[in-house]
Amino acid sequence: MTNSKIKHWLQAFRLRTLPLALSSIFMGNFLAKWQGEFDWGILGLAVSTTIFLQILSNLANDYGDSIHGADSAEREGPSRAVQTGAISKGQMKTAIIVFAGLSLISGISLLALAFADQWMLITVFLVLGLLAIYAAITYTAGSNPYGYRGLGDISVLIFFGFVGVFGSYFLQAKTLDWNVLLPALSCGLLATGVLNVNNIRDIESDEKAGKISIPVRIGRDKAVVYHFVLLGLAMLSGVAFIMLNASGWTSYLFVLAFPLIIKNGVAVKTKTSAAALDPYLKQLALSTLLYVLLFGVGLVL
Template identity: 65%
Template sequence: MKNWIVAFRLRTLPLALASIGMGAFLAGASGNFDALVFGLCALTTIFLQVLSNLANDYGDSIHGADSTERQGPSRAVQSGAITKAQMKRAILIFVLLSLASGIALIYVAFGWMSFNFNLFLGIGALAILAAITYTAGYKPYGYAGLGDISVLIFFGFVAVMGSAFLYEQSLNWNYLLPAISVGFFSVAVLNVNNIRDIESDEKAGKRSIPVRLGRDAAVRYHWFLLFSGFAAALVYVALNYVAVTQFLFVLSLPLLLVNARAVHSKRNAAELDPFLKQMALSTLLFVVLFGLGSLL
């Protein structure tokens, strides 16, 4: 069980919950929050995130990114703690769990077999496919350097605007800026991971953004993600200003600066690794502060 808990990579869950949390806060500020929808949304998000982590463990092991030369934490399949066959079965289980939870979610939100039901069923299927094919499959898109755009789409636009749609049942384009904030911060988490693994990824043929750009340019890219994500939130509040409490999220800025400085200065993988979790938790804190500021 300990090996499976490690393979689930629970430290990635705050980031996934931050994404759907932003949608819930936005809906709450408009008076459309629903506790049951939120609970099912959170459960579905957790299943999808664990599915993605297991598929990533399996995919990187069979494609060579999780080799003995990798400097980050060892993975379950690569280390032999979990066999490939066991991991494939676990992936299937979490596909089924994600489907079951997702169908229950969209049924509660929209009823049975409506247009919105079918639309979100399709989006859910794409989310499952994206989770699996990031590093698994014949031509994983993560090895082509497309992981960043996928994270922006699914952790930003789909998670924030899609989850808000579940409550409000209408598409609010005004939420695009908060979605960009969470999306860019989520990409920043992936960027820390890819900077940490830049050497082993390059040897394995994984053409992540840091591998393509080089470390120095990847650090500048990281600054861009953090600055742009924070700026998007400022613009959103400026356009929708009601009270000064809406700027409560500014209190998260020091943590973002700490992360940016660490990515710039820490070149050892072991020293950089804790800042994956730090960036994920900083994103969650940003969302909580942003949401509370909107509700107060």
């Protein structure tokens, strides 16, 4: 494989999305550590499974948007591999199958380590994993992609928030704790914010392609208000959790990430071109990861 081909595959993997995908996993593990339950092996396999799932989602998104026309020449965001012909549709299909398999293998290994012979729990989590794979593939691929019907936001909230945080917490603690709800909501809202930045950036090309995202439905101005609501509720959820469950100044370390999150909201409001707005997807993803790391460190100190 040539260096050029490797570069195209790395671009298709969209590695800049990984910090966001890992945020919910880290949050769940920090919360478990805070409760005195933690295993490094479980964390490692949870991280590998999440990385494989996120890359799978990105490859399926590249393929699906190209098939359905959202990645046409009129799209203002970064071009995708299938759209440009750098990677063929057949090669992308093969890669999707490979990463679906890797996700499944890593996920099963994780469940075997976490639950040993508790087959009921293994079955429940295996079903959740298969649903995650299905959701990743059908977001923009398939005959009726739900991402084209404005349902991407709720899917991101569920999988990057509730499933990611509650699931990773349960893998460590082997129990549910409803105190996890607010941090899970916080992660999910910030992840939905990243999707919203992406959809605001692509609002014109998505509308032409028939991709009815939230910004396409409500218009840019209201989508900006929606963005501030997502970010504001995420920050408030974190503060509410700490006020209810923790004490000491270190518990509030995560507020140091608030200026970066607010900066993202301001940028979404003021940056009207796709080129100017595009860097703020990565900025919010990294800000979310920083928020989670500070939140977790503050809890366990």
